[in-house]
Amino acid sequence: MTPPLAGERSQPRVFVTRRLPGGALDRLASETAFDLWQDELPPPREQLLRGVRQADGLLCLLTDTIDDELLAAAPGLRVVSTMAVGYDHIDVEAATRRGVLVTNTPGVLTESTADFAFALLLAAARRLPEAERAVRDGRWTSWHPSFLLGRAAHDATLGIVGLGTIGQAVARRARGFQMRLLYSSRTRKPDIEEELGIDYRSFEELLAEADFVSVHVPLTPETRHLFDDDAFQRMKPTAVFVNTARGGVVDQAALYRALASNRIAAAAIDVTEAEPLAPDDPLLRLPNLLVTPHIASASVTTRERMAELAVENLLEALAGRKPPHCVNAEVLAQ
Numbered sequence: 001m002t003p004p005l006a007g008e009r010s011q012p013r014v015f016v017t018r019r020l021p022g023g024a025l026d027r028l029a030s031e032t033a034f035d036l037w038q039d040e041l042p043p044p045r046e047q048l049l050r051g052v053r054q055a056d057g058l059l060c061l062l063t064d065t066i067d068d069e070l071l072a073a074a075p076g077l078r079v080v081s082t083m084a085v086g087y088d089h090i091d092v093e094a095a096t097r098r099g100v101l102v103t104n105t106p107g108v109l110t111e112s113t114a115d116f117a118f119a120l121l122l123a124a125a126r127r128l129p130e131a132e133r134a135v136r137d138g139r140w141t142s143w144h145p146s147f148l149l150g151r152a153a154h155d156a157t158l159g160i161v162g163l164g165t166i167g168q169a170v171a172r173r174a175r176g177f178q179m180r181l182l183y184s185s186r187t188r189k190p191d192i193e194e195e196l197g198i199d200y201r202s203f204e205e206l207l208a209e210a211d212f213v214s215v216h217v218p219l220t221p222e223t224r225h226l227f228d229d230d231a232f233q234r235m236k237p238t239a240v241f242v243n244t245a246r247g248g249v250v251d252q253a254a255l256y257r258a259l260a261s262n263r264i265a266a267a268a269i270d271v272t273e274a275e276p277l278a279p280d281d282p283l284l285r286l287p288n289l290l291v292t293p294h295i296a297s298a299s300v301t302t303r304e305r306m307a308e309l310a311v312e313n314l315l316e317a318l319a320g321r322k323p324p325h326c327v328n329a330e331v332l333a334q
């Protein structure tokens with residue numbers, strides 16, 4: 001950790017749990033005295049607890065668990081700013097109770113995440129990883145009418161589970177592929193149905209009708225293991241499952257069973273229940289699984305914007321103003 005900057009003790013003290021892309025930290029350096037965890041890997045728990053002890057603000061990532069114990073160890077903490085849209089790694093209820101603002105970075109990662117979800121959908125549908133391996137392994141012996149046959153995305157039915165901004169961005173891409181669009185969601189969105197030409201279905205109906213199912217719900221107690229044995233059982237045996245949301249939305253053992261028994265055709269996932277996925281995880285033995293290391297938002301511009309927004313949220317909160325994206329604005333009224 002770097003020591004606080006000399007002569008800047010009156011500035012708010014901030015702990016940052018990783019180096020950030022772009023120039024976001026330069027702005028932080030000019031307005032705060034900050035300690036930066038320099039390692040590529042997340043700070044171990046003890047270092048995180050030590051880092052926040054004197055801090056007014058914490059800039060963290062989705063790999064950092066911010067729970068009541070940590071908040072109790074940081075009596076001066078006023079804001080937790082996460083460089084992520086998902087904040088399931090933060091105990092927001094505990095933060096609110098302790099008067100700590102929680103901020104996140106929605107919006108700026110919508111399009112990159114939707115691009116990536118669509119890339120996964122197409123790659124799994126047309127078996128890109130298997131095809132690439134076949135060439136490298138010398139198994140491209142001839143053009144053959146039934147070599148590596150995949151599933152067409154165009155004209156197929158896409159079921160979007162969770163029609164927030166990212167789900168809608170995926171729907172816009174799918175329209176370009178002439179896909180038929182369905183969605184399920186806690187609340188119906190008639191204006192968006194009209195605008196995107198997307199039809200509402202119950203979760204169960206969507207699973208039964210869709211050729212592709214793409215998940216875009218946050219991880220909450222209600223969505224944990226939404227995709228279990230029963231859900232996969234309801235899907236078509238030809239269906240392709242795509243998850244760029246959170247691993248915890250899926251019961252990973254159930255996903256394994258569905259893929260291993262060809263209950264569904266394929267899955268493409270950017271997130272897993274435990275991250276990173278262990279190299280010996282049984283899922284990795286399945287040819288019909290495509291897995292990437294939680295990189296859906298990882299384009300240069302998007303990650304820079306996420307970092308800038310996380311800094312902006314943090315500085316606004318430390319200045320006593322309402323940050324652009326606050327998860328528990330009720331703290332401001334306390």
Ligand code: DGY
Nearest residue numbers: 083084085086296297
């Ligand atoms: C988020 O922001 O929640 C994403 O999962 C990280 O890209």
